[in-house]
Amino acid sequence: MFEKVWENHVVVPETADTPAVLFIDLHLTHEVTTPQAYTELRSRGLRLRRPDLTLATMDHSTPTRTEQVFGGVPIAVDSAAKQVQQLEINAQEFGVELFNLQDSRRGIVHIIGPELGLTQPGKTIVCGDSHTSTHGAFGALAFGIGTTEVGHVLATQCLLQRKPKTFAINVVNQLPAGVTAKDLILAIIGKIGVSGGTGYVLEYRGPAIEAMSMDERMTICNMSIEAGARAGMIAPDATTFEYLRNTPRAPKGADWDAAVARWSKLPTDPGAKFDREIDIDAATLVPMVTYGTHPGMVAPVTGHVPSSGDAVFEKALQYMGLAAGQIISEVPVQNVFVGSCTNGRLSDLRKAAGVLRGHKLAAGVKMLVVPGSQAVKRAAEAEGLDQVFKSAGAEWRESGCSMCLGMNGDLVPAGHYSVSTSNRNFEGRQGKGARTLLASPETAAASAIRGRVTDPREFV
């Protein structure tokens, strides 16, 4: 599958001396990683080559408080306000379609691409954000790039790339009840390590993957980068086509039929060789939670903090305030975050609300629920999910990256434990001194009710 998408986009083939020139079908952009790229274009007198293949949104540094998004209350962080303004100026000057702060289509860049139907099988998709791997769930080749490369794509719609290697993750059997896509990807990262995928494009395959919804597949591909892989892919199938069929920017009529015929040829041919392969038995998995300072430091929620003689490992546990042998389900929780490009879609909110319904947050727990997009927010409100969260005592916000990386001021206090549905538990990721434990929306909600890390299967 990767080879087919790659070959379809080679403008100039690679040689021993030069990388390939690869055409990019969709360039998603946001306020944080583009300003310096536009400065470069300006200084060289360059224009945007393909505004029709470029979309801009605001997500990373934007506020989530309704009064700051819609009520005219200024954005609290001055530099963030300036960055948002700069994107408006750049989009206007270079002719890029922009979903601004008040736009009803705005949201996290990796949530809105699929929502709009812009993310499609067989496309090459890039964005100045490492979680661009999310879009690989549709059988697209999608990867994160730096700001210099953002400039390359703005000016030429192409990138210079060496062909990566391929790595098949065969997920055999089915996930047991109460075990989610998030638990599976955490288990995969735990198995191959945070640099196990470096240099590879991952392909997730097998019965457990085929049985997943698109939202679940996106959760899987989203975290490919946490295993070091720039991209992760899943073969497009009937589930993919059904998701895209009625999205606003998917092909229509005869174009749709032609697209489905084309997309149906993308899956990897039987017997194709991968550079590396591993098998994971889904049936043996339980809910997973991280205990350390990278996503590979992960353990079953039913287990305990492992031990290691390694100094770096010990330093990570020290940062987390945890000790080897400690029972995971006894770790106290003061903060819960449900949202992000990993788990901020409607089905994620439904699952968290499903656990939370009829319960209250434990004393001392603060919970923030941030929908991945304004469309997700409206759909959740139409189902009354916002009421479930609010009655439990959680805060319900406008969409954005929010507490996943805390750029907008949504922060976890130092020393607090935060069960978070996001993707990174690096030191300080959710705030200086914050202690992040990555988990599924179900585990996050269950932990909010008990005030300690909790196996969500206790609430089924």
Place this chain on the structure above:
Amino acid sequence: MPAVTQIRSRTVALPATNIDTDQIIPARFLTATSKAGFGKHLFADWRYDADGNPKPDFALNKPDAKGAAILVAGRNIGCGSSREHAPWALQDFGFAAVISTEFADIFRTNCLKNGLLPVLLDEKTHAWLLANPNIEVTIDVASTTLTLPDGTQVKFPLEGFAKYCLLNGVDELGFLLSKNEAIAAYERAHR
């Protein structure tokens, strides 16, 4: 981009493995809209205490780190976020090369695009450099060798095109722009 041919400098060692780009430059400093000035925030949460004072025991704050242009980092540096602010911060601080046994893909690409040289070494040499910080080494781009104080030379891998760009100060956008005809032909064929 200025050409990079040879780097001769003392080293600073940060032995931590999996140094992610959130550590190199925390997210709260990413709201800037220019490339300048990130050096003062480099490793901010490791480098400064709660009051903003430099922690004396952190490698970059030690007197002998002053002026050092080569960072020796533990395995797998640059994982996580794609933020190019990480190489910008390293360069603004004064680093011209980063040595490790493993580089995260996007970080490595971002380094090369800015002329910050990623030097991938074998485990033995790397372990020796971590154990012996603040020594002077010479990194030569043309021969892709690192020379230790005793004269021992160690080769490191560097792709031909990246080497050409570094040695000649060529930036890749110019190269891509020169492929305009091929790009236009591709666009016509895939309309």
